[in-house]
Amino acid sequence: MPKNRTITIIGGGFAGLTAAVTAAEAGAEVTLYESHHSLGGRARTADGPYLTNEGPHAIYDGGPHWTWLKQRGLLGELAPLHTLDAARLRFHHRGALRRMPPLGFLRQTFRKAEQAPVDVDFLTWATGLVGESAARAAAAYSGVALFHHDPGALSARFVQERLHRAASVPAEAHFIKGGWGRLIDRMAARARELGVRIETSSRIDTLPTDGGPVVVATALASAARLLDDPSLSWESGRTVLFDLALRTRKGDPFALSDLDAPGWVERFTTQDPTLAPAGEQLIQAQLPIAPGESKADGVAHAERLLDLGFAGWRERTVWRREAVSNGRTGAVDRPGTTWRDRPAIDRGDGVYLAGDQVAAPGVLAEVSFTSAVEAVSLALRATRGTREAQPLDLKHA
Template sequence: MQRTITVIGGGFAGLVAAITAAEAGATVTLHEAHATLGGRARTAEGPYRTNEGPHALYRRGPHWTWLAQRGLVGPLAPLPPREAARFRFHHAGALRRTPPLRFLRHTLRTAEQAPVDTDFRTWATRVAGPEAAAQAAAYSGVALFHHDPGALSARFVQERMHRAAALPPEATYVRGGWGRLVERLAGRARELGVRIETSSRLTELPVADGPVVVATSLAAASGLLGDASLRGESGRTVLLDLALRTRKGDPFIVSDLDAPGWIERFTAQDPSLAPAGEQLIQAQFPIAPEASKADGVAHAERLLDLGFPGWREREVWRREAVSGGRTGAVDRPGTTWRDRPAVDRGDGVYLVGDEVAAPGVLSEVSFTSAVEAVSLALRTRRLDLKST
């Protein structure tokens, strides 16, 4: 009997699930509520090709091998050596070319694995001192999108900090923005016969002859599954995108070590993201639940004043947004990824995305959960067929 799988959601997790199922011989239908695929991996069309916040592929991640084996990584945007030298750190109110020595030693140390049941601030203070601990917590915000990384599980923060600070760098950039990666994923899905229905918003689970993979946010999944327990903690961050007229000497990155915040000039490695003579800057500044978008924008502008002289007169385009509950799960002390909502929801329904019970960093969680969901779905389907 032909196996059938329905996927709800056409973002990164949904497309990976659809491809994985189709490669295993299943008949797959994918429903996407919007007119275009991609979810948070969409790249804006037009002169400024912005992602929804900083996006990068980590070479040591499980999805890197999976994409490479299928020829889906595509052209990458290498960083010119001269730009790598333009990494700046904001510390004690000033921009510096090098980070404090204690911070550097702590972020690169691998001798001691951080505990799960202690918060990062307490553990890092014990091993490196309070100043280095605060700096490391702020730096880790680039991979957390959370206003207070020090309050999270020490193991959770340590893993992300080491991945972000790895030498040689793990992060790689997709030329043209992540939308190009989505296009390749969608093309692969269609080649395999996946039926993709866009502008197909479902308000309840479909009556399907086979498993259903729900690849949406937890909030949307809660409504579809009628399960109010589907909740998770995530970061809340201000996203600021700017196009500036090009000026020689602008930094590539400004990392704030006084409070979580990150500015990156994405046209340093990929000039195609903005028109000639202009550069695209994307920044993320986590804010507390009670803080406003204006607070995050003010933080960003203070760092822009230090790192990008005359940026106000050079500004030709701007976009501001607050991203809440859309930045991946965070783990409090005493919890790990295993404590998040389970992938297998029972009755042939599977939940995937970056806030579910799967290992990895950032988009790796979406990938891992998608592959796991399809594996469970097909295994269960085979068992059901044997019992009939």
């Protein structure tokens, strides 16, 4: 294999493994470095007995990664959510627990992102359509897919895409049985089958100098340090991760959505009982907190929601865990900006970025996937591999 057909990937999360498989399938010689002792990044699943992800994780079937994973047999078994279970979604609105959200909220969810302006904030735009109360409820609900403390202040186009897809019927969101770590295991096995050299516990502090393209698939802050480029920044969310195991009780809701302030609490064992020991159920929440708010503020929000929907949860608790996640919830776009304004994938001199805060379309993991495929496509083109890898048409993605 010629030297200029080698690709180095730094970061072994979902983006890095997507890049590794894509490059290897195109015939490149690939080496992937991961600083942690295991692969996965934020897609890791903890070891038992509680198979928690780093925050709630879902995969949306409307995105390009769905088809890509399915074609390669990597998607694996999904955890089914039955109709009766889904019907146990509850809404906290105007201080009370309800079975249905306001009608104006439902009307807003049907609108596609293309109908929303880029340069106006979501709350202003939606208020003109459905009134302020329903607009605020819709903004809060969208927090399940963007994890920001004030979604109404973000670009209407950005928020509406996430609202429309998060509230779609039938649901676009699906769950990997056994946790996202199972998906990572399958992707890593596929990469190794293709000849990718994977080195874990390998922290890279300086870029390789062998002349081949490098795909940096780390958190954006880490990429900025590695590339010594402080311009690599973009706004992200700040959240409290709240994991809880309860003794099982009939009547608990599947999930509880706060429409008064962004917040979502979900019982993940509803669709996948394997995530906790028999007789117990696993609940995960990711509560946005504003600048100046503390972990205690986010935990108190979660506990208020639990008090409303999960009777006797304190007495039933057998395990709990809390943590703060800073800037690790993907990019958020302010009015007047779109994904095209985020840090570019092509950094010049054979260096490319991949991850969920760079210039690629989609929601949640879709941004990581699309940027990874595009980064490899550009890298292969730069080494005159145009037949093997044509660039993605991101204009219409």
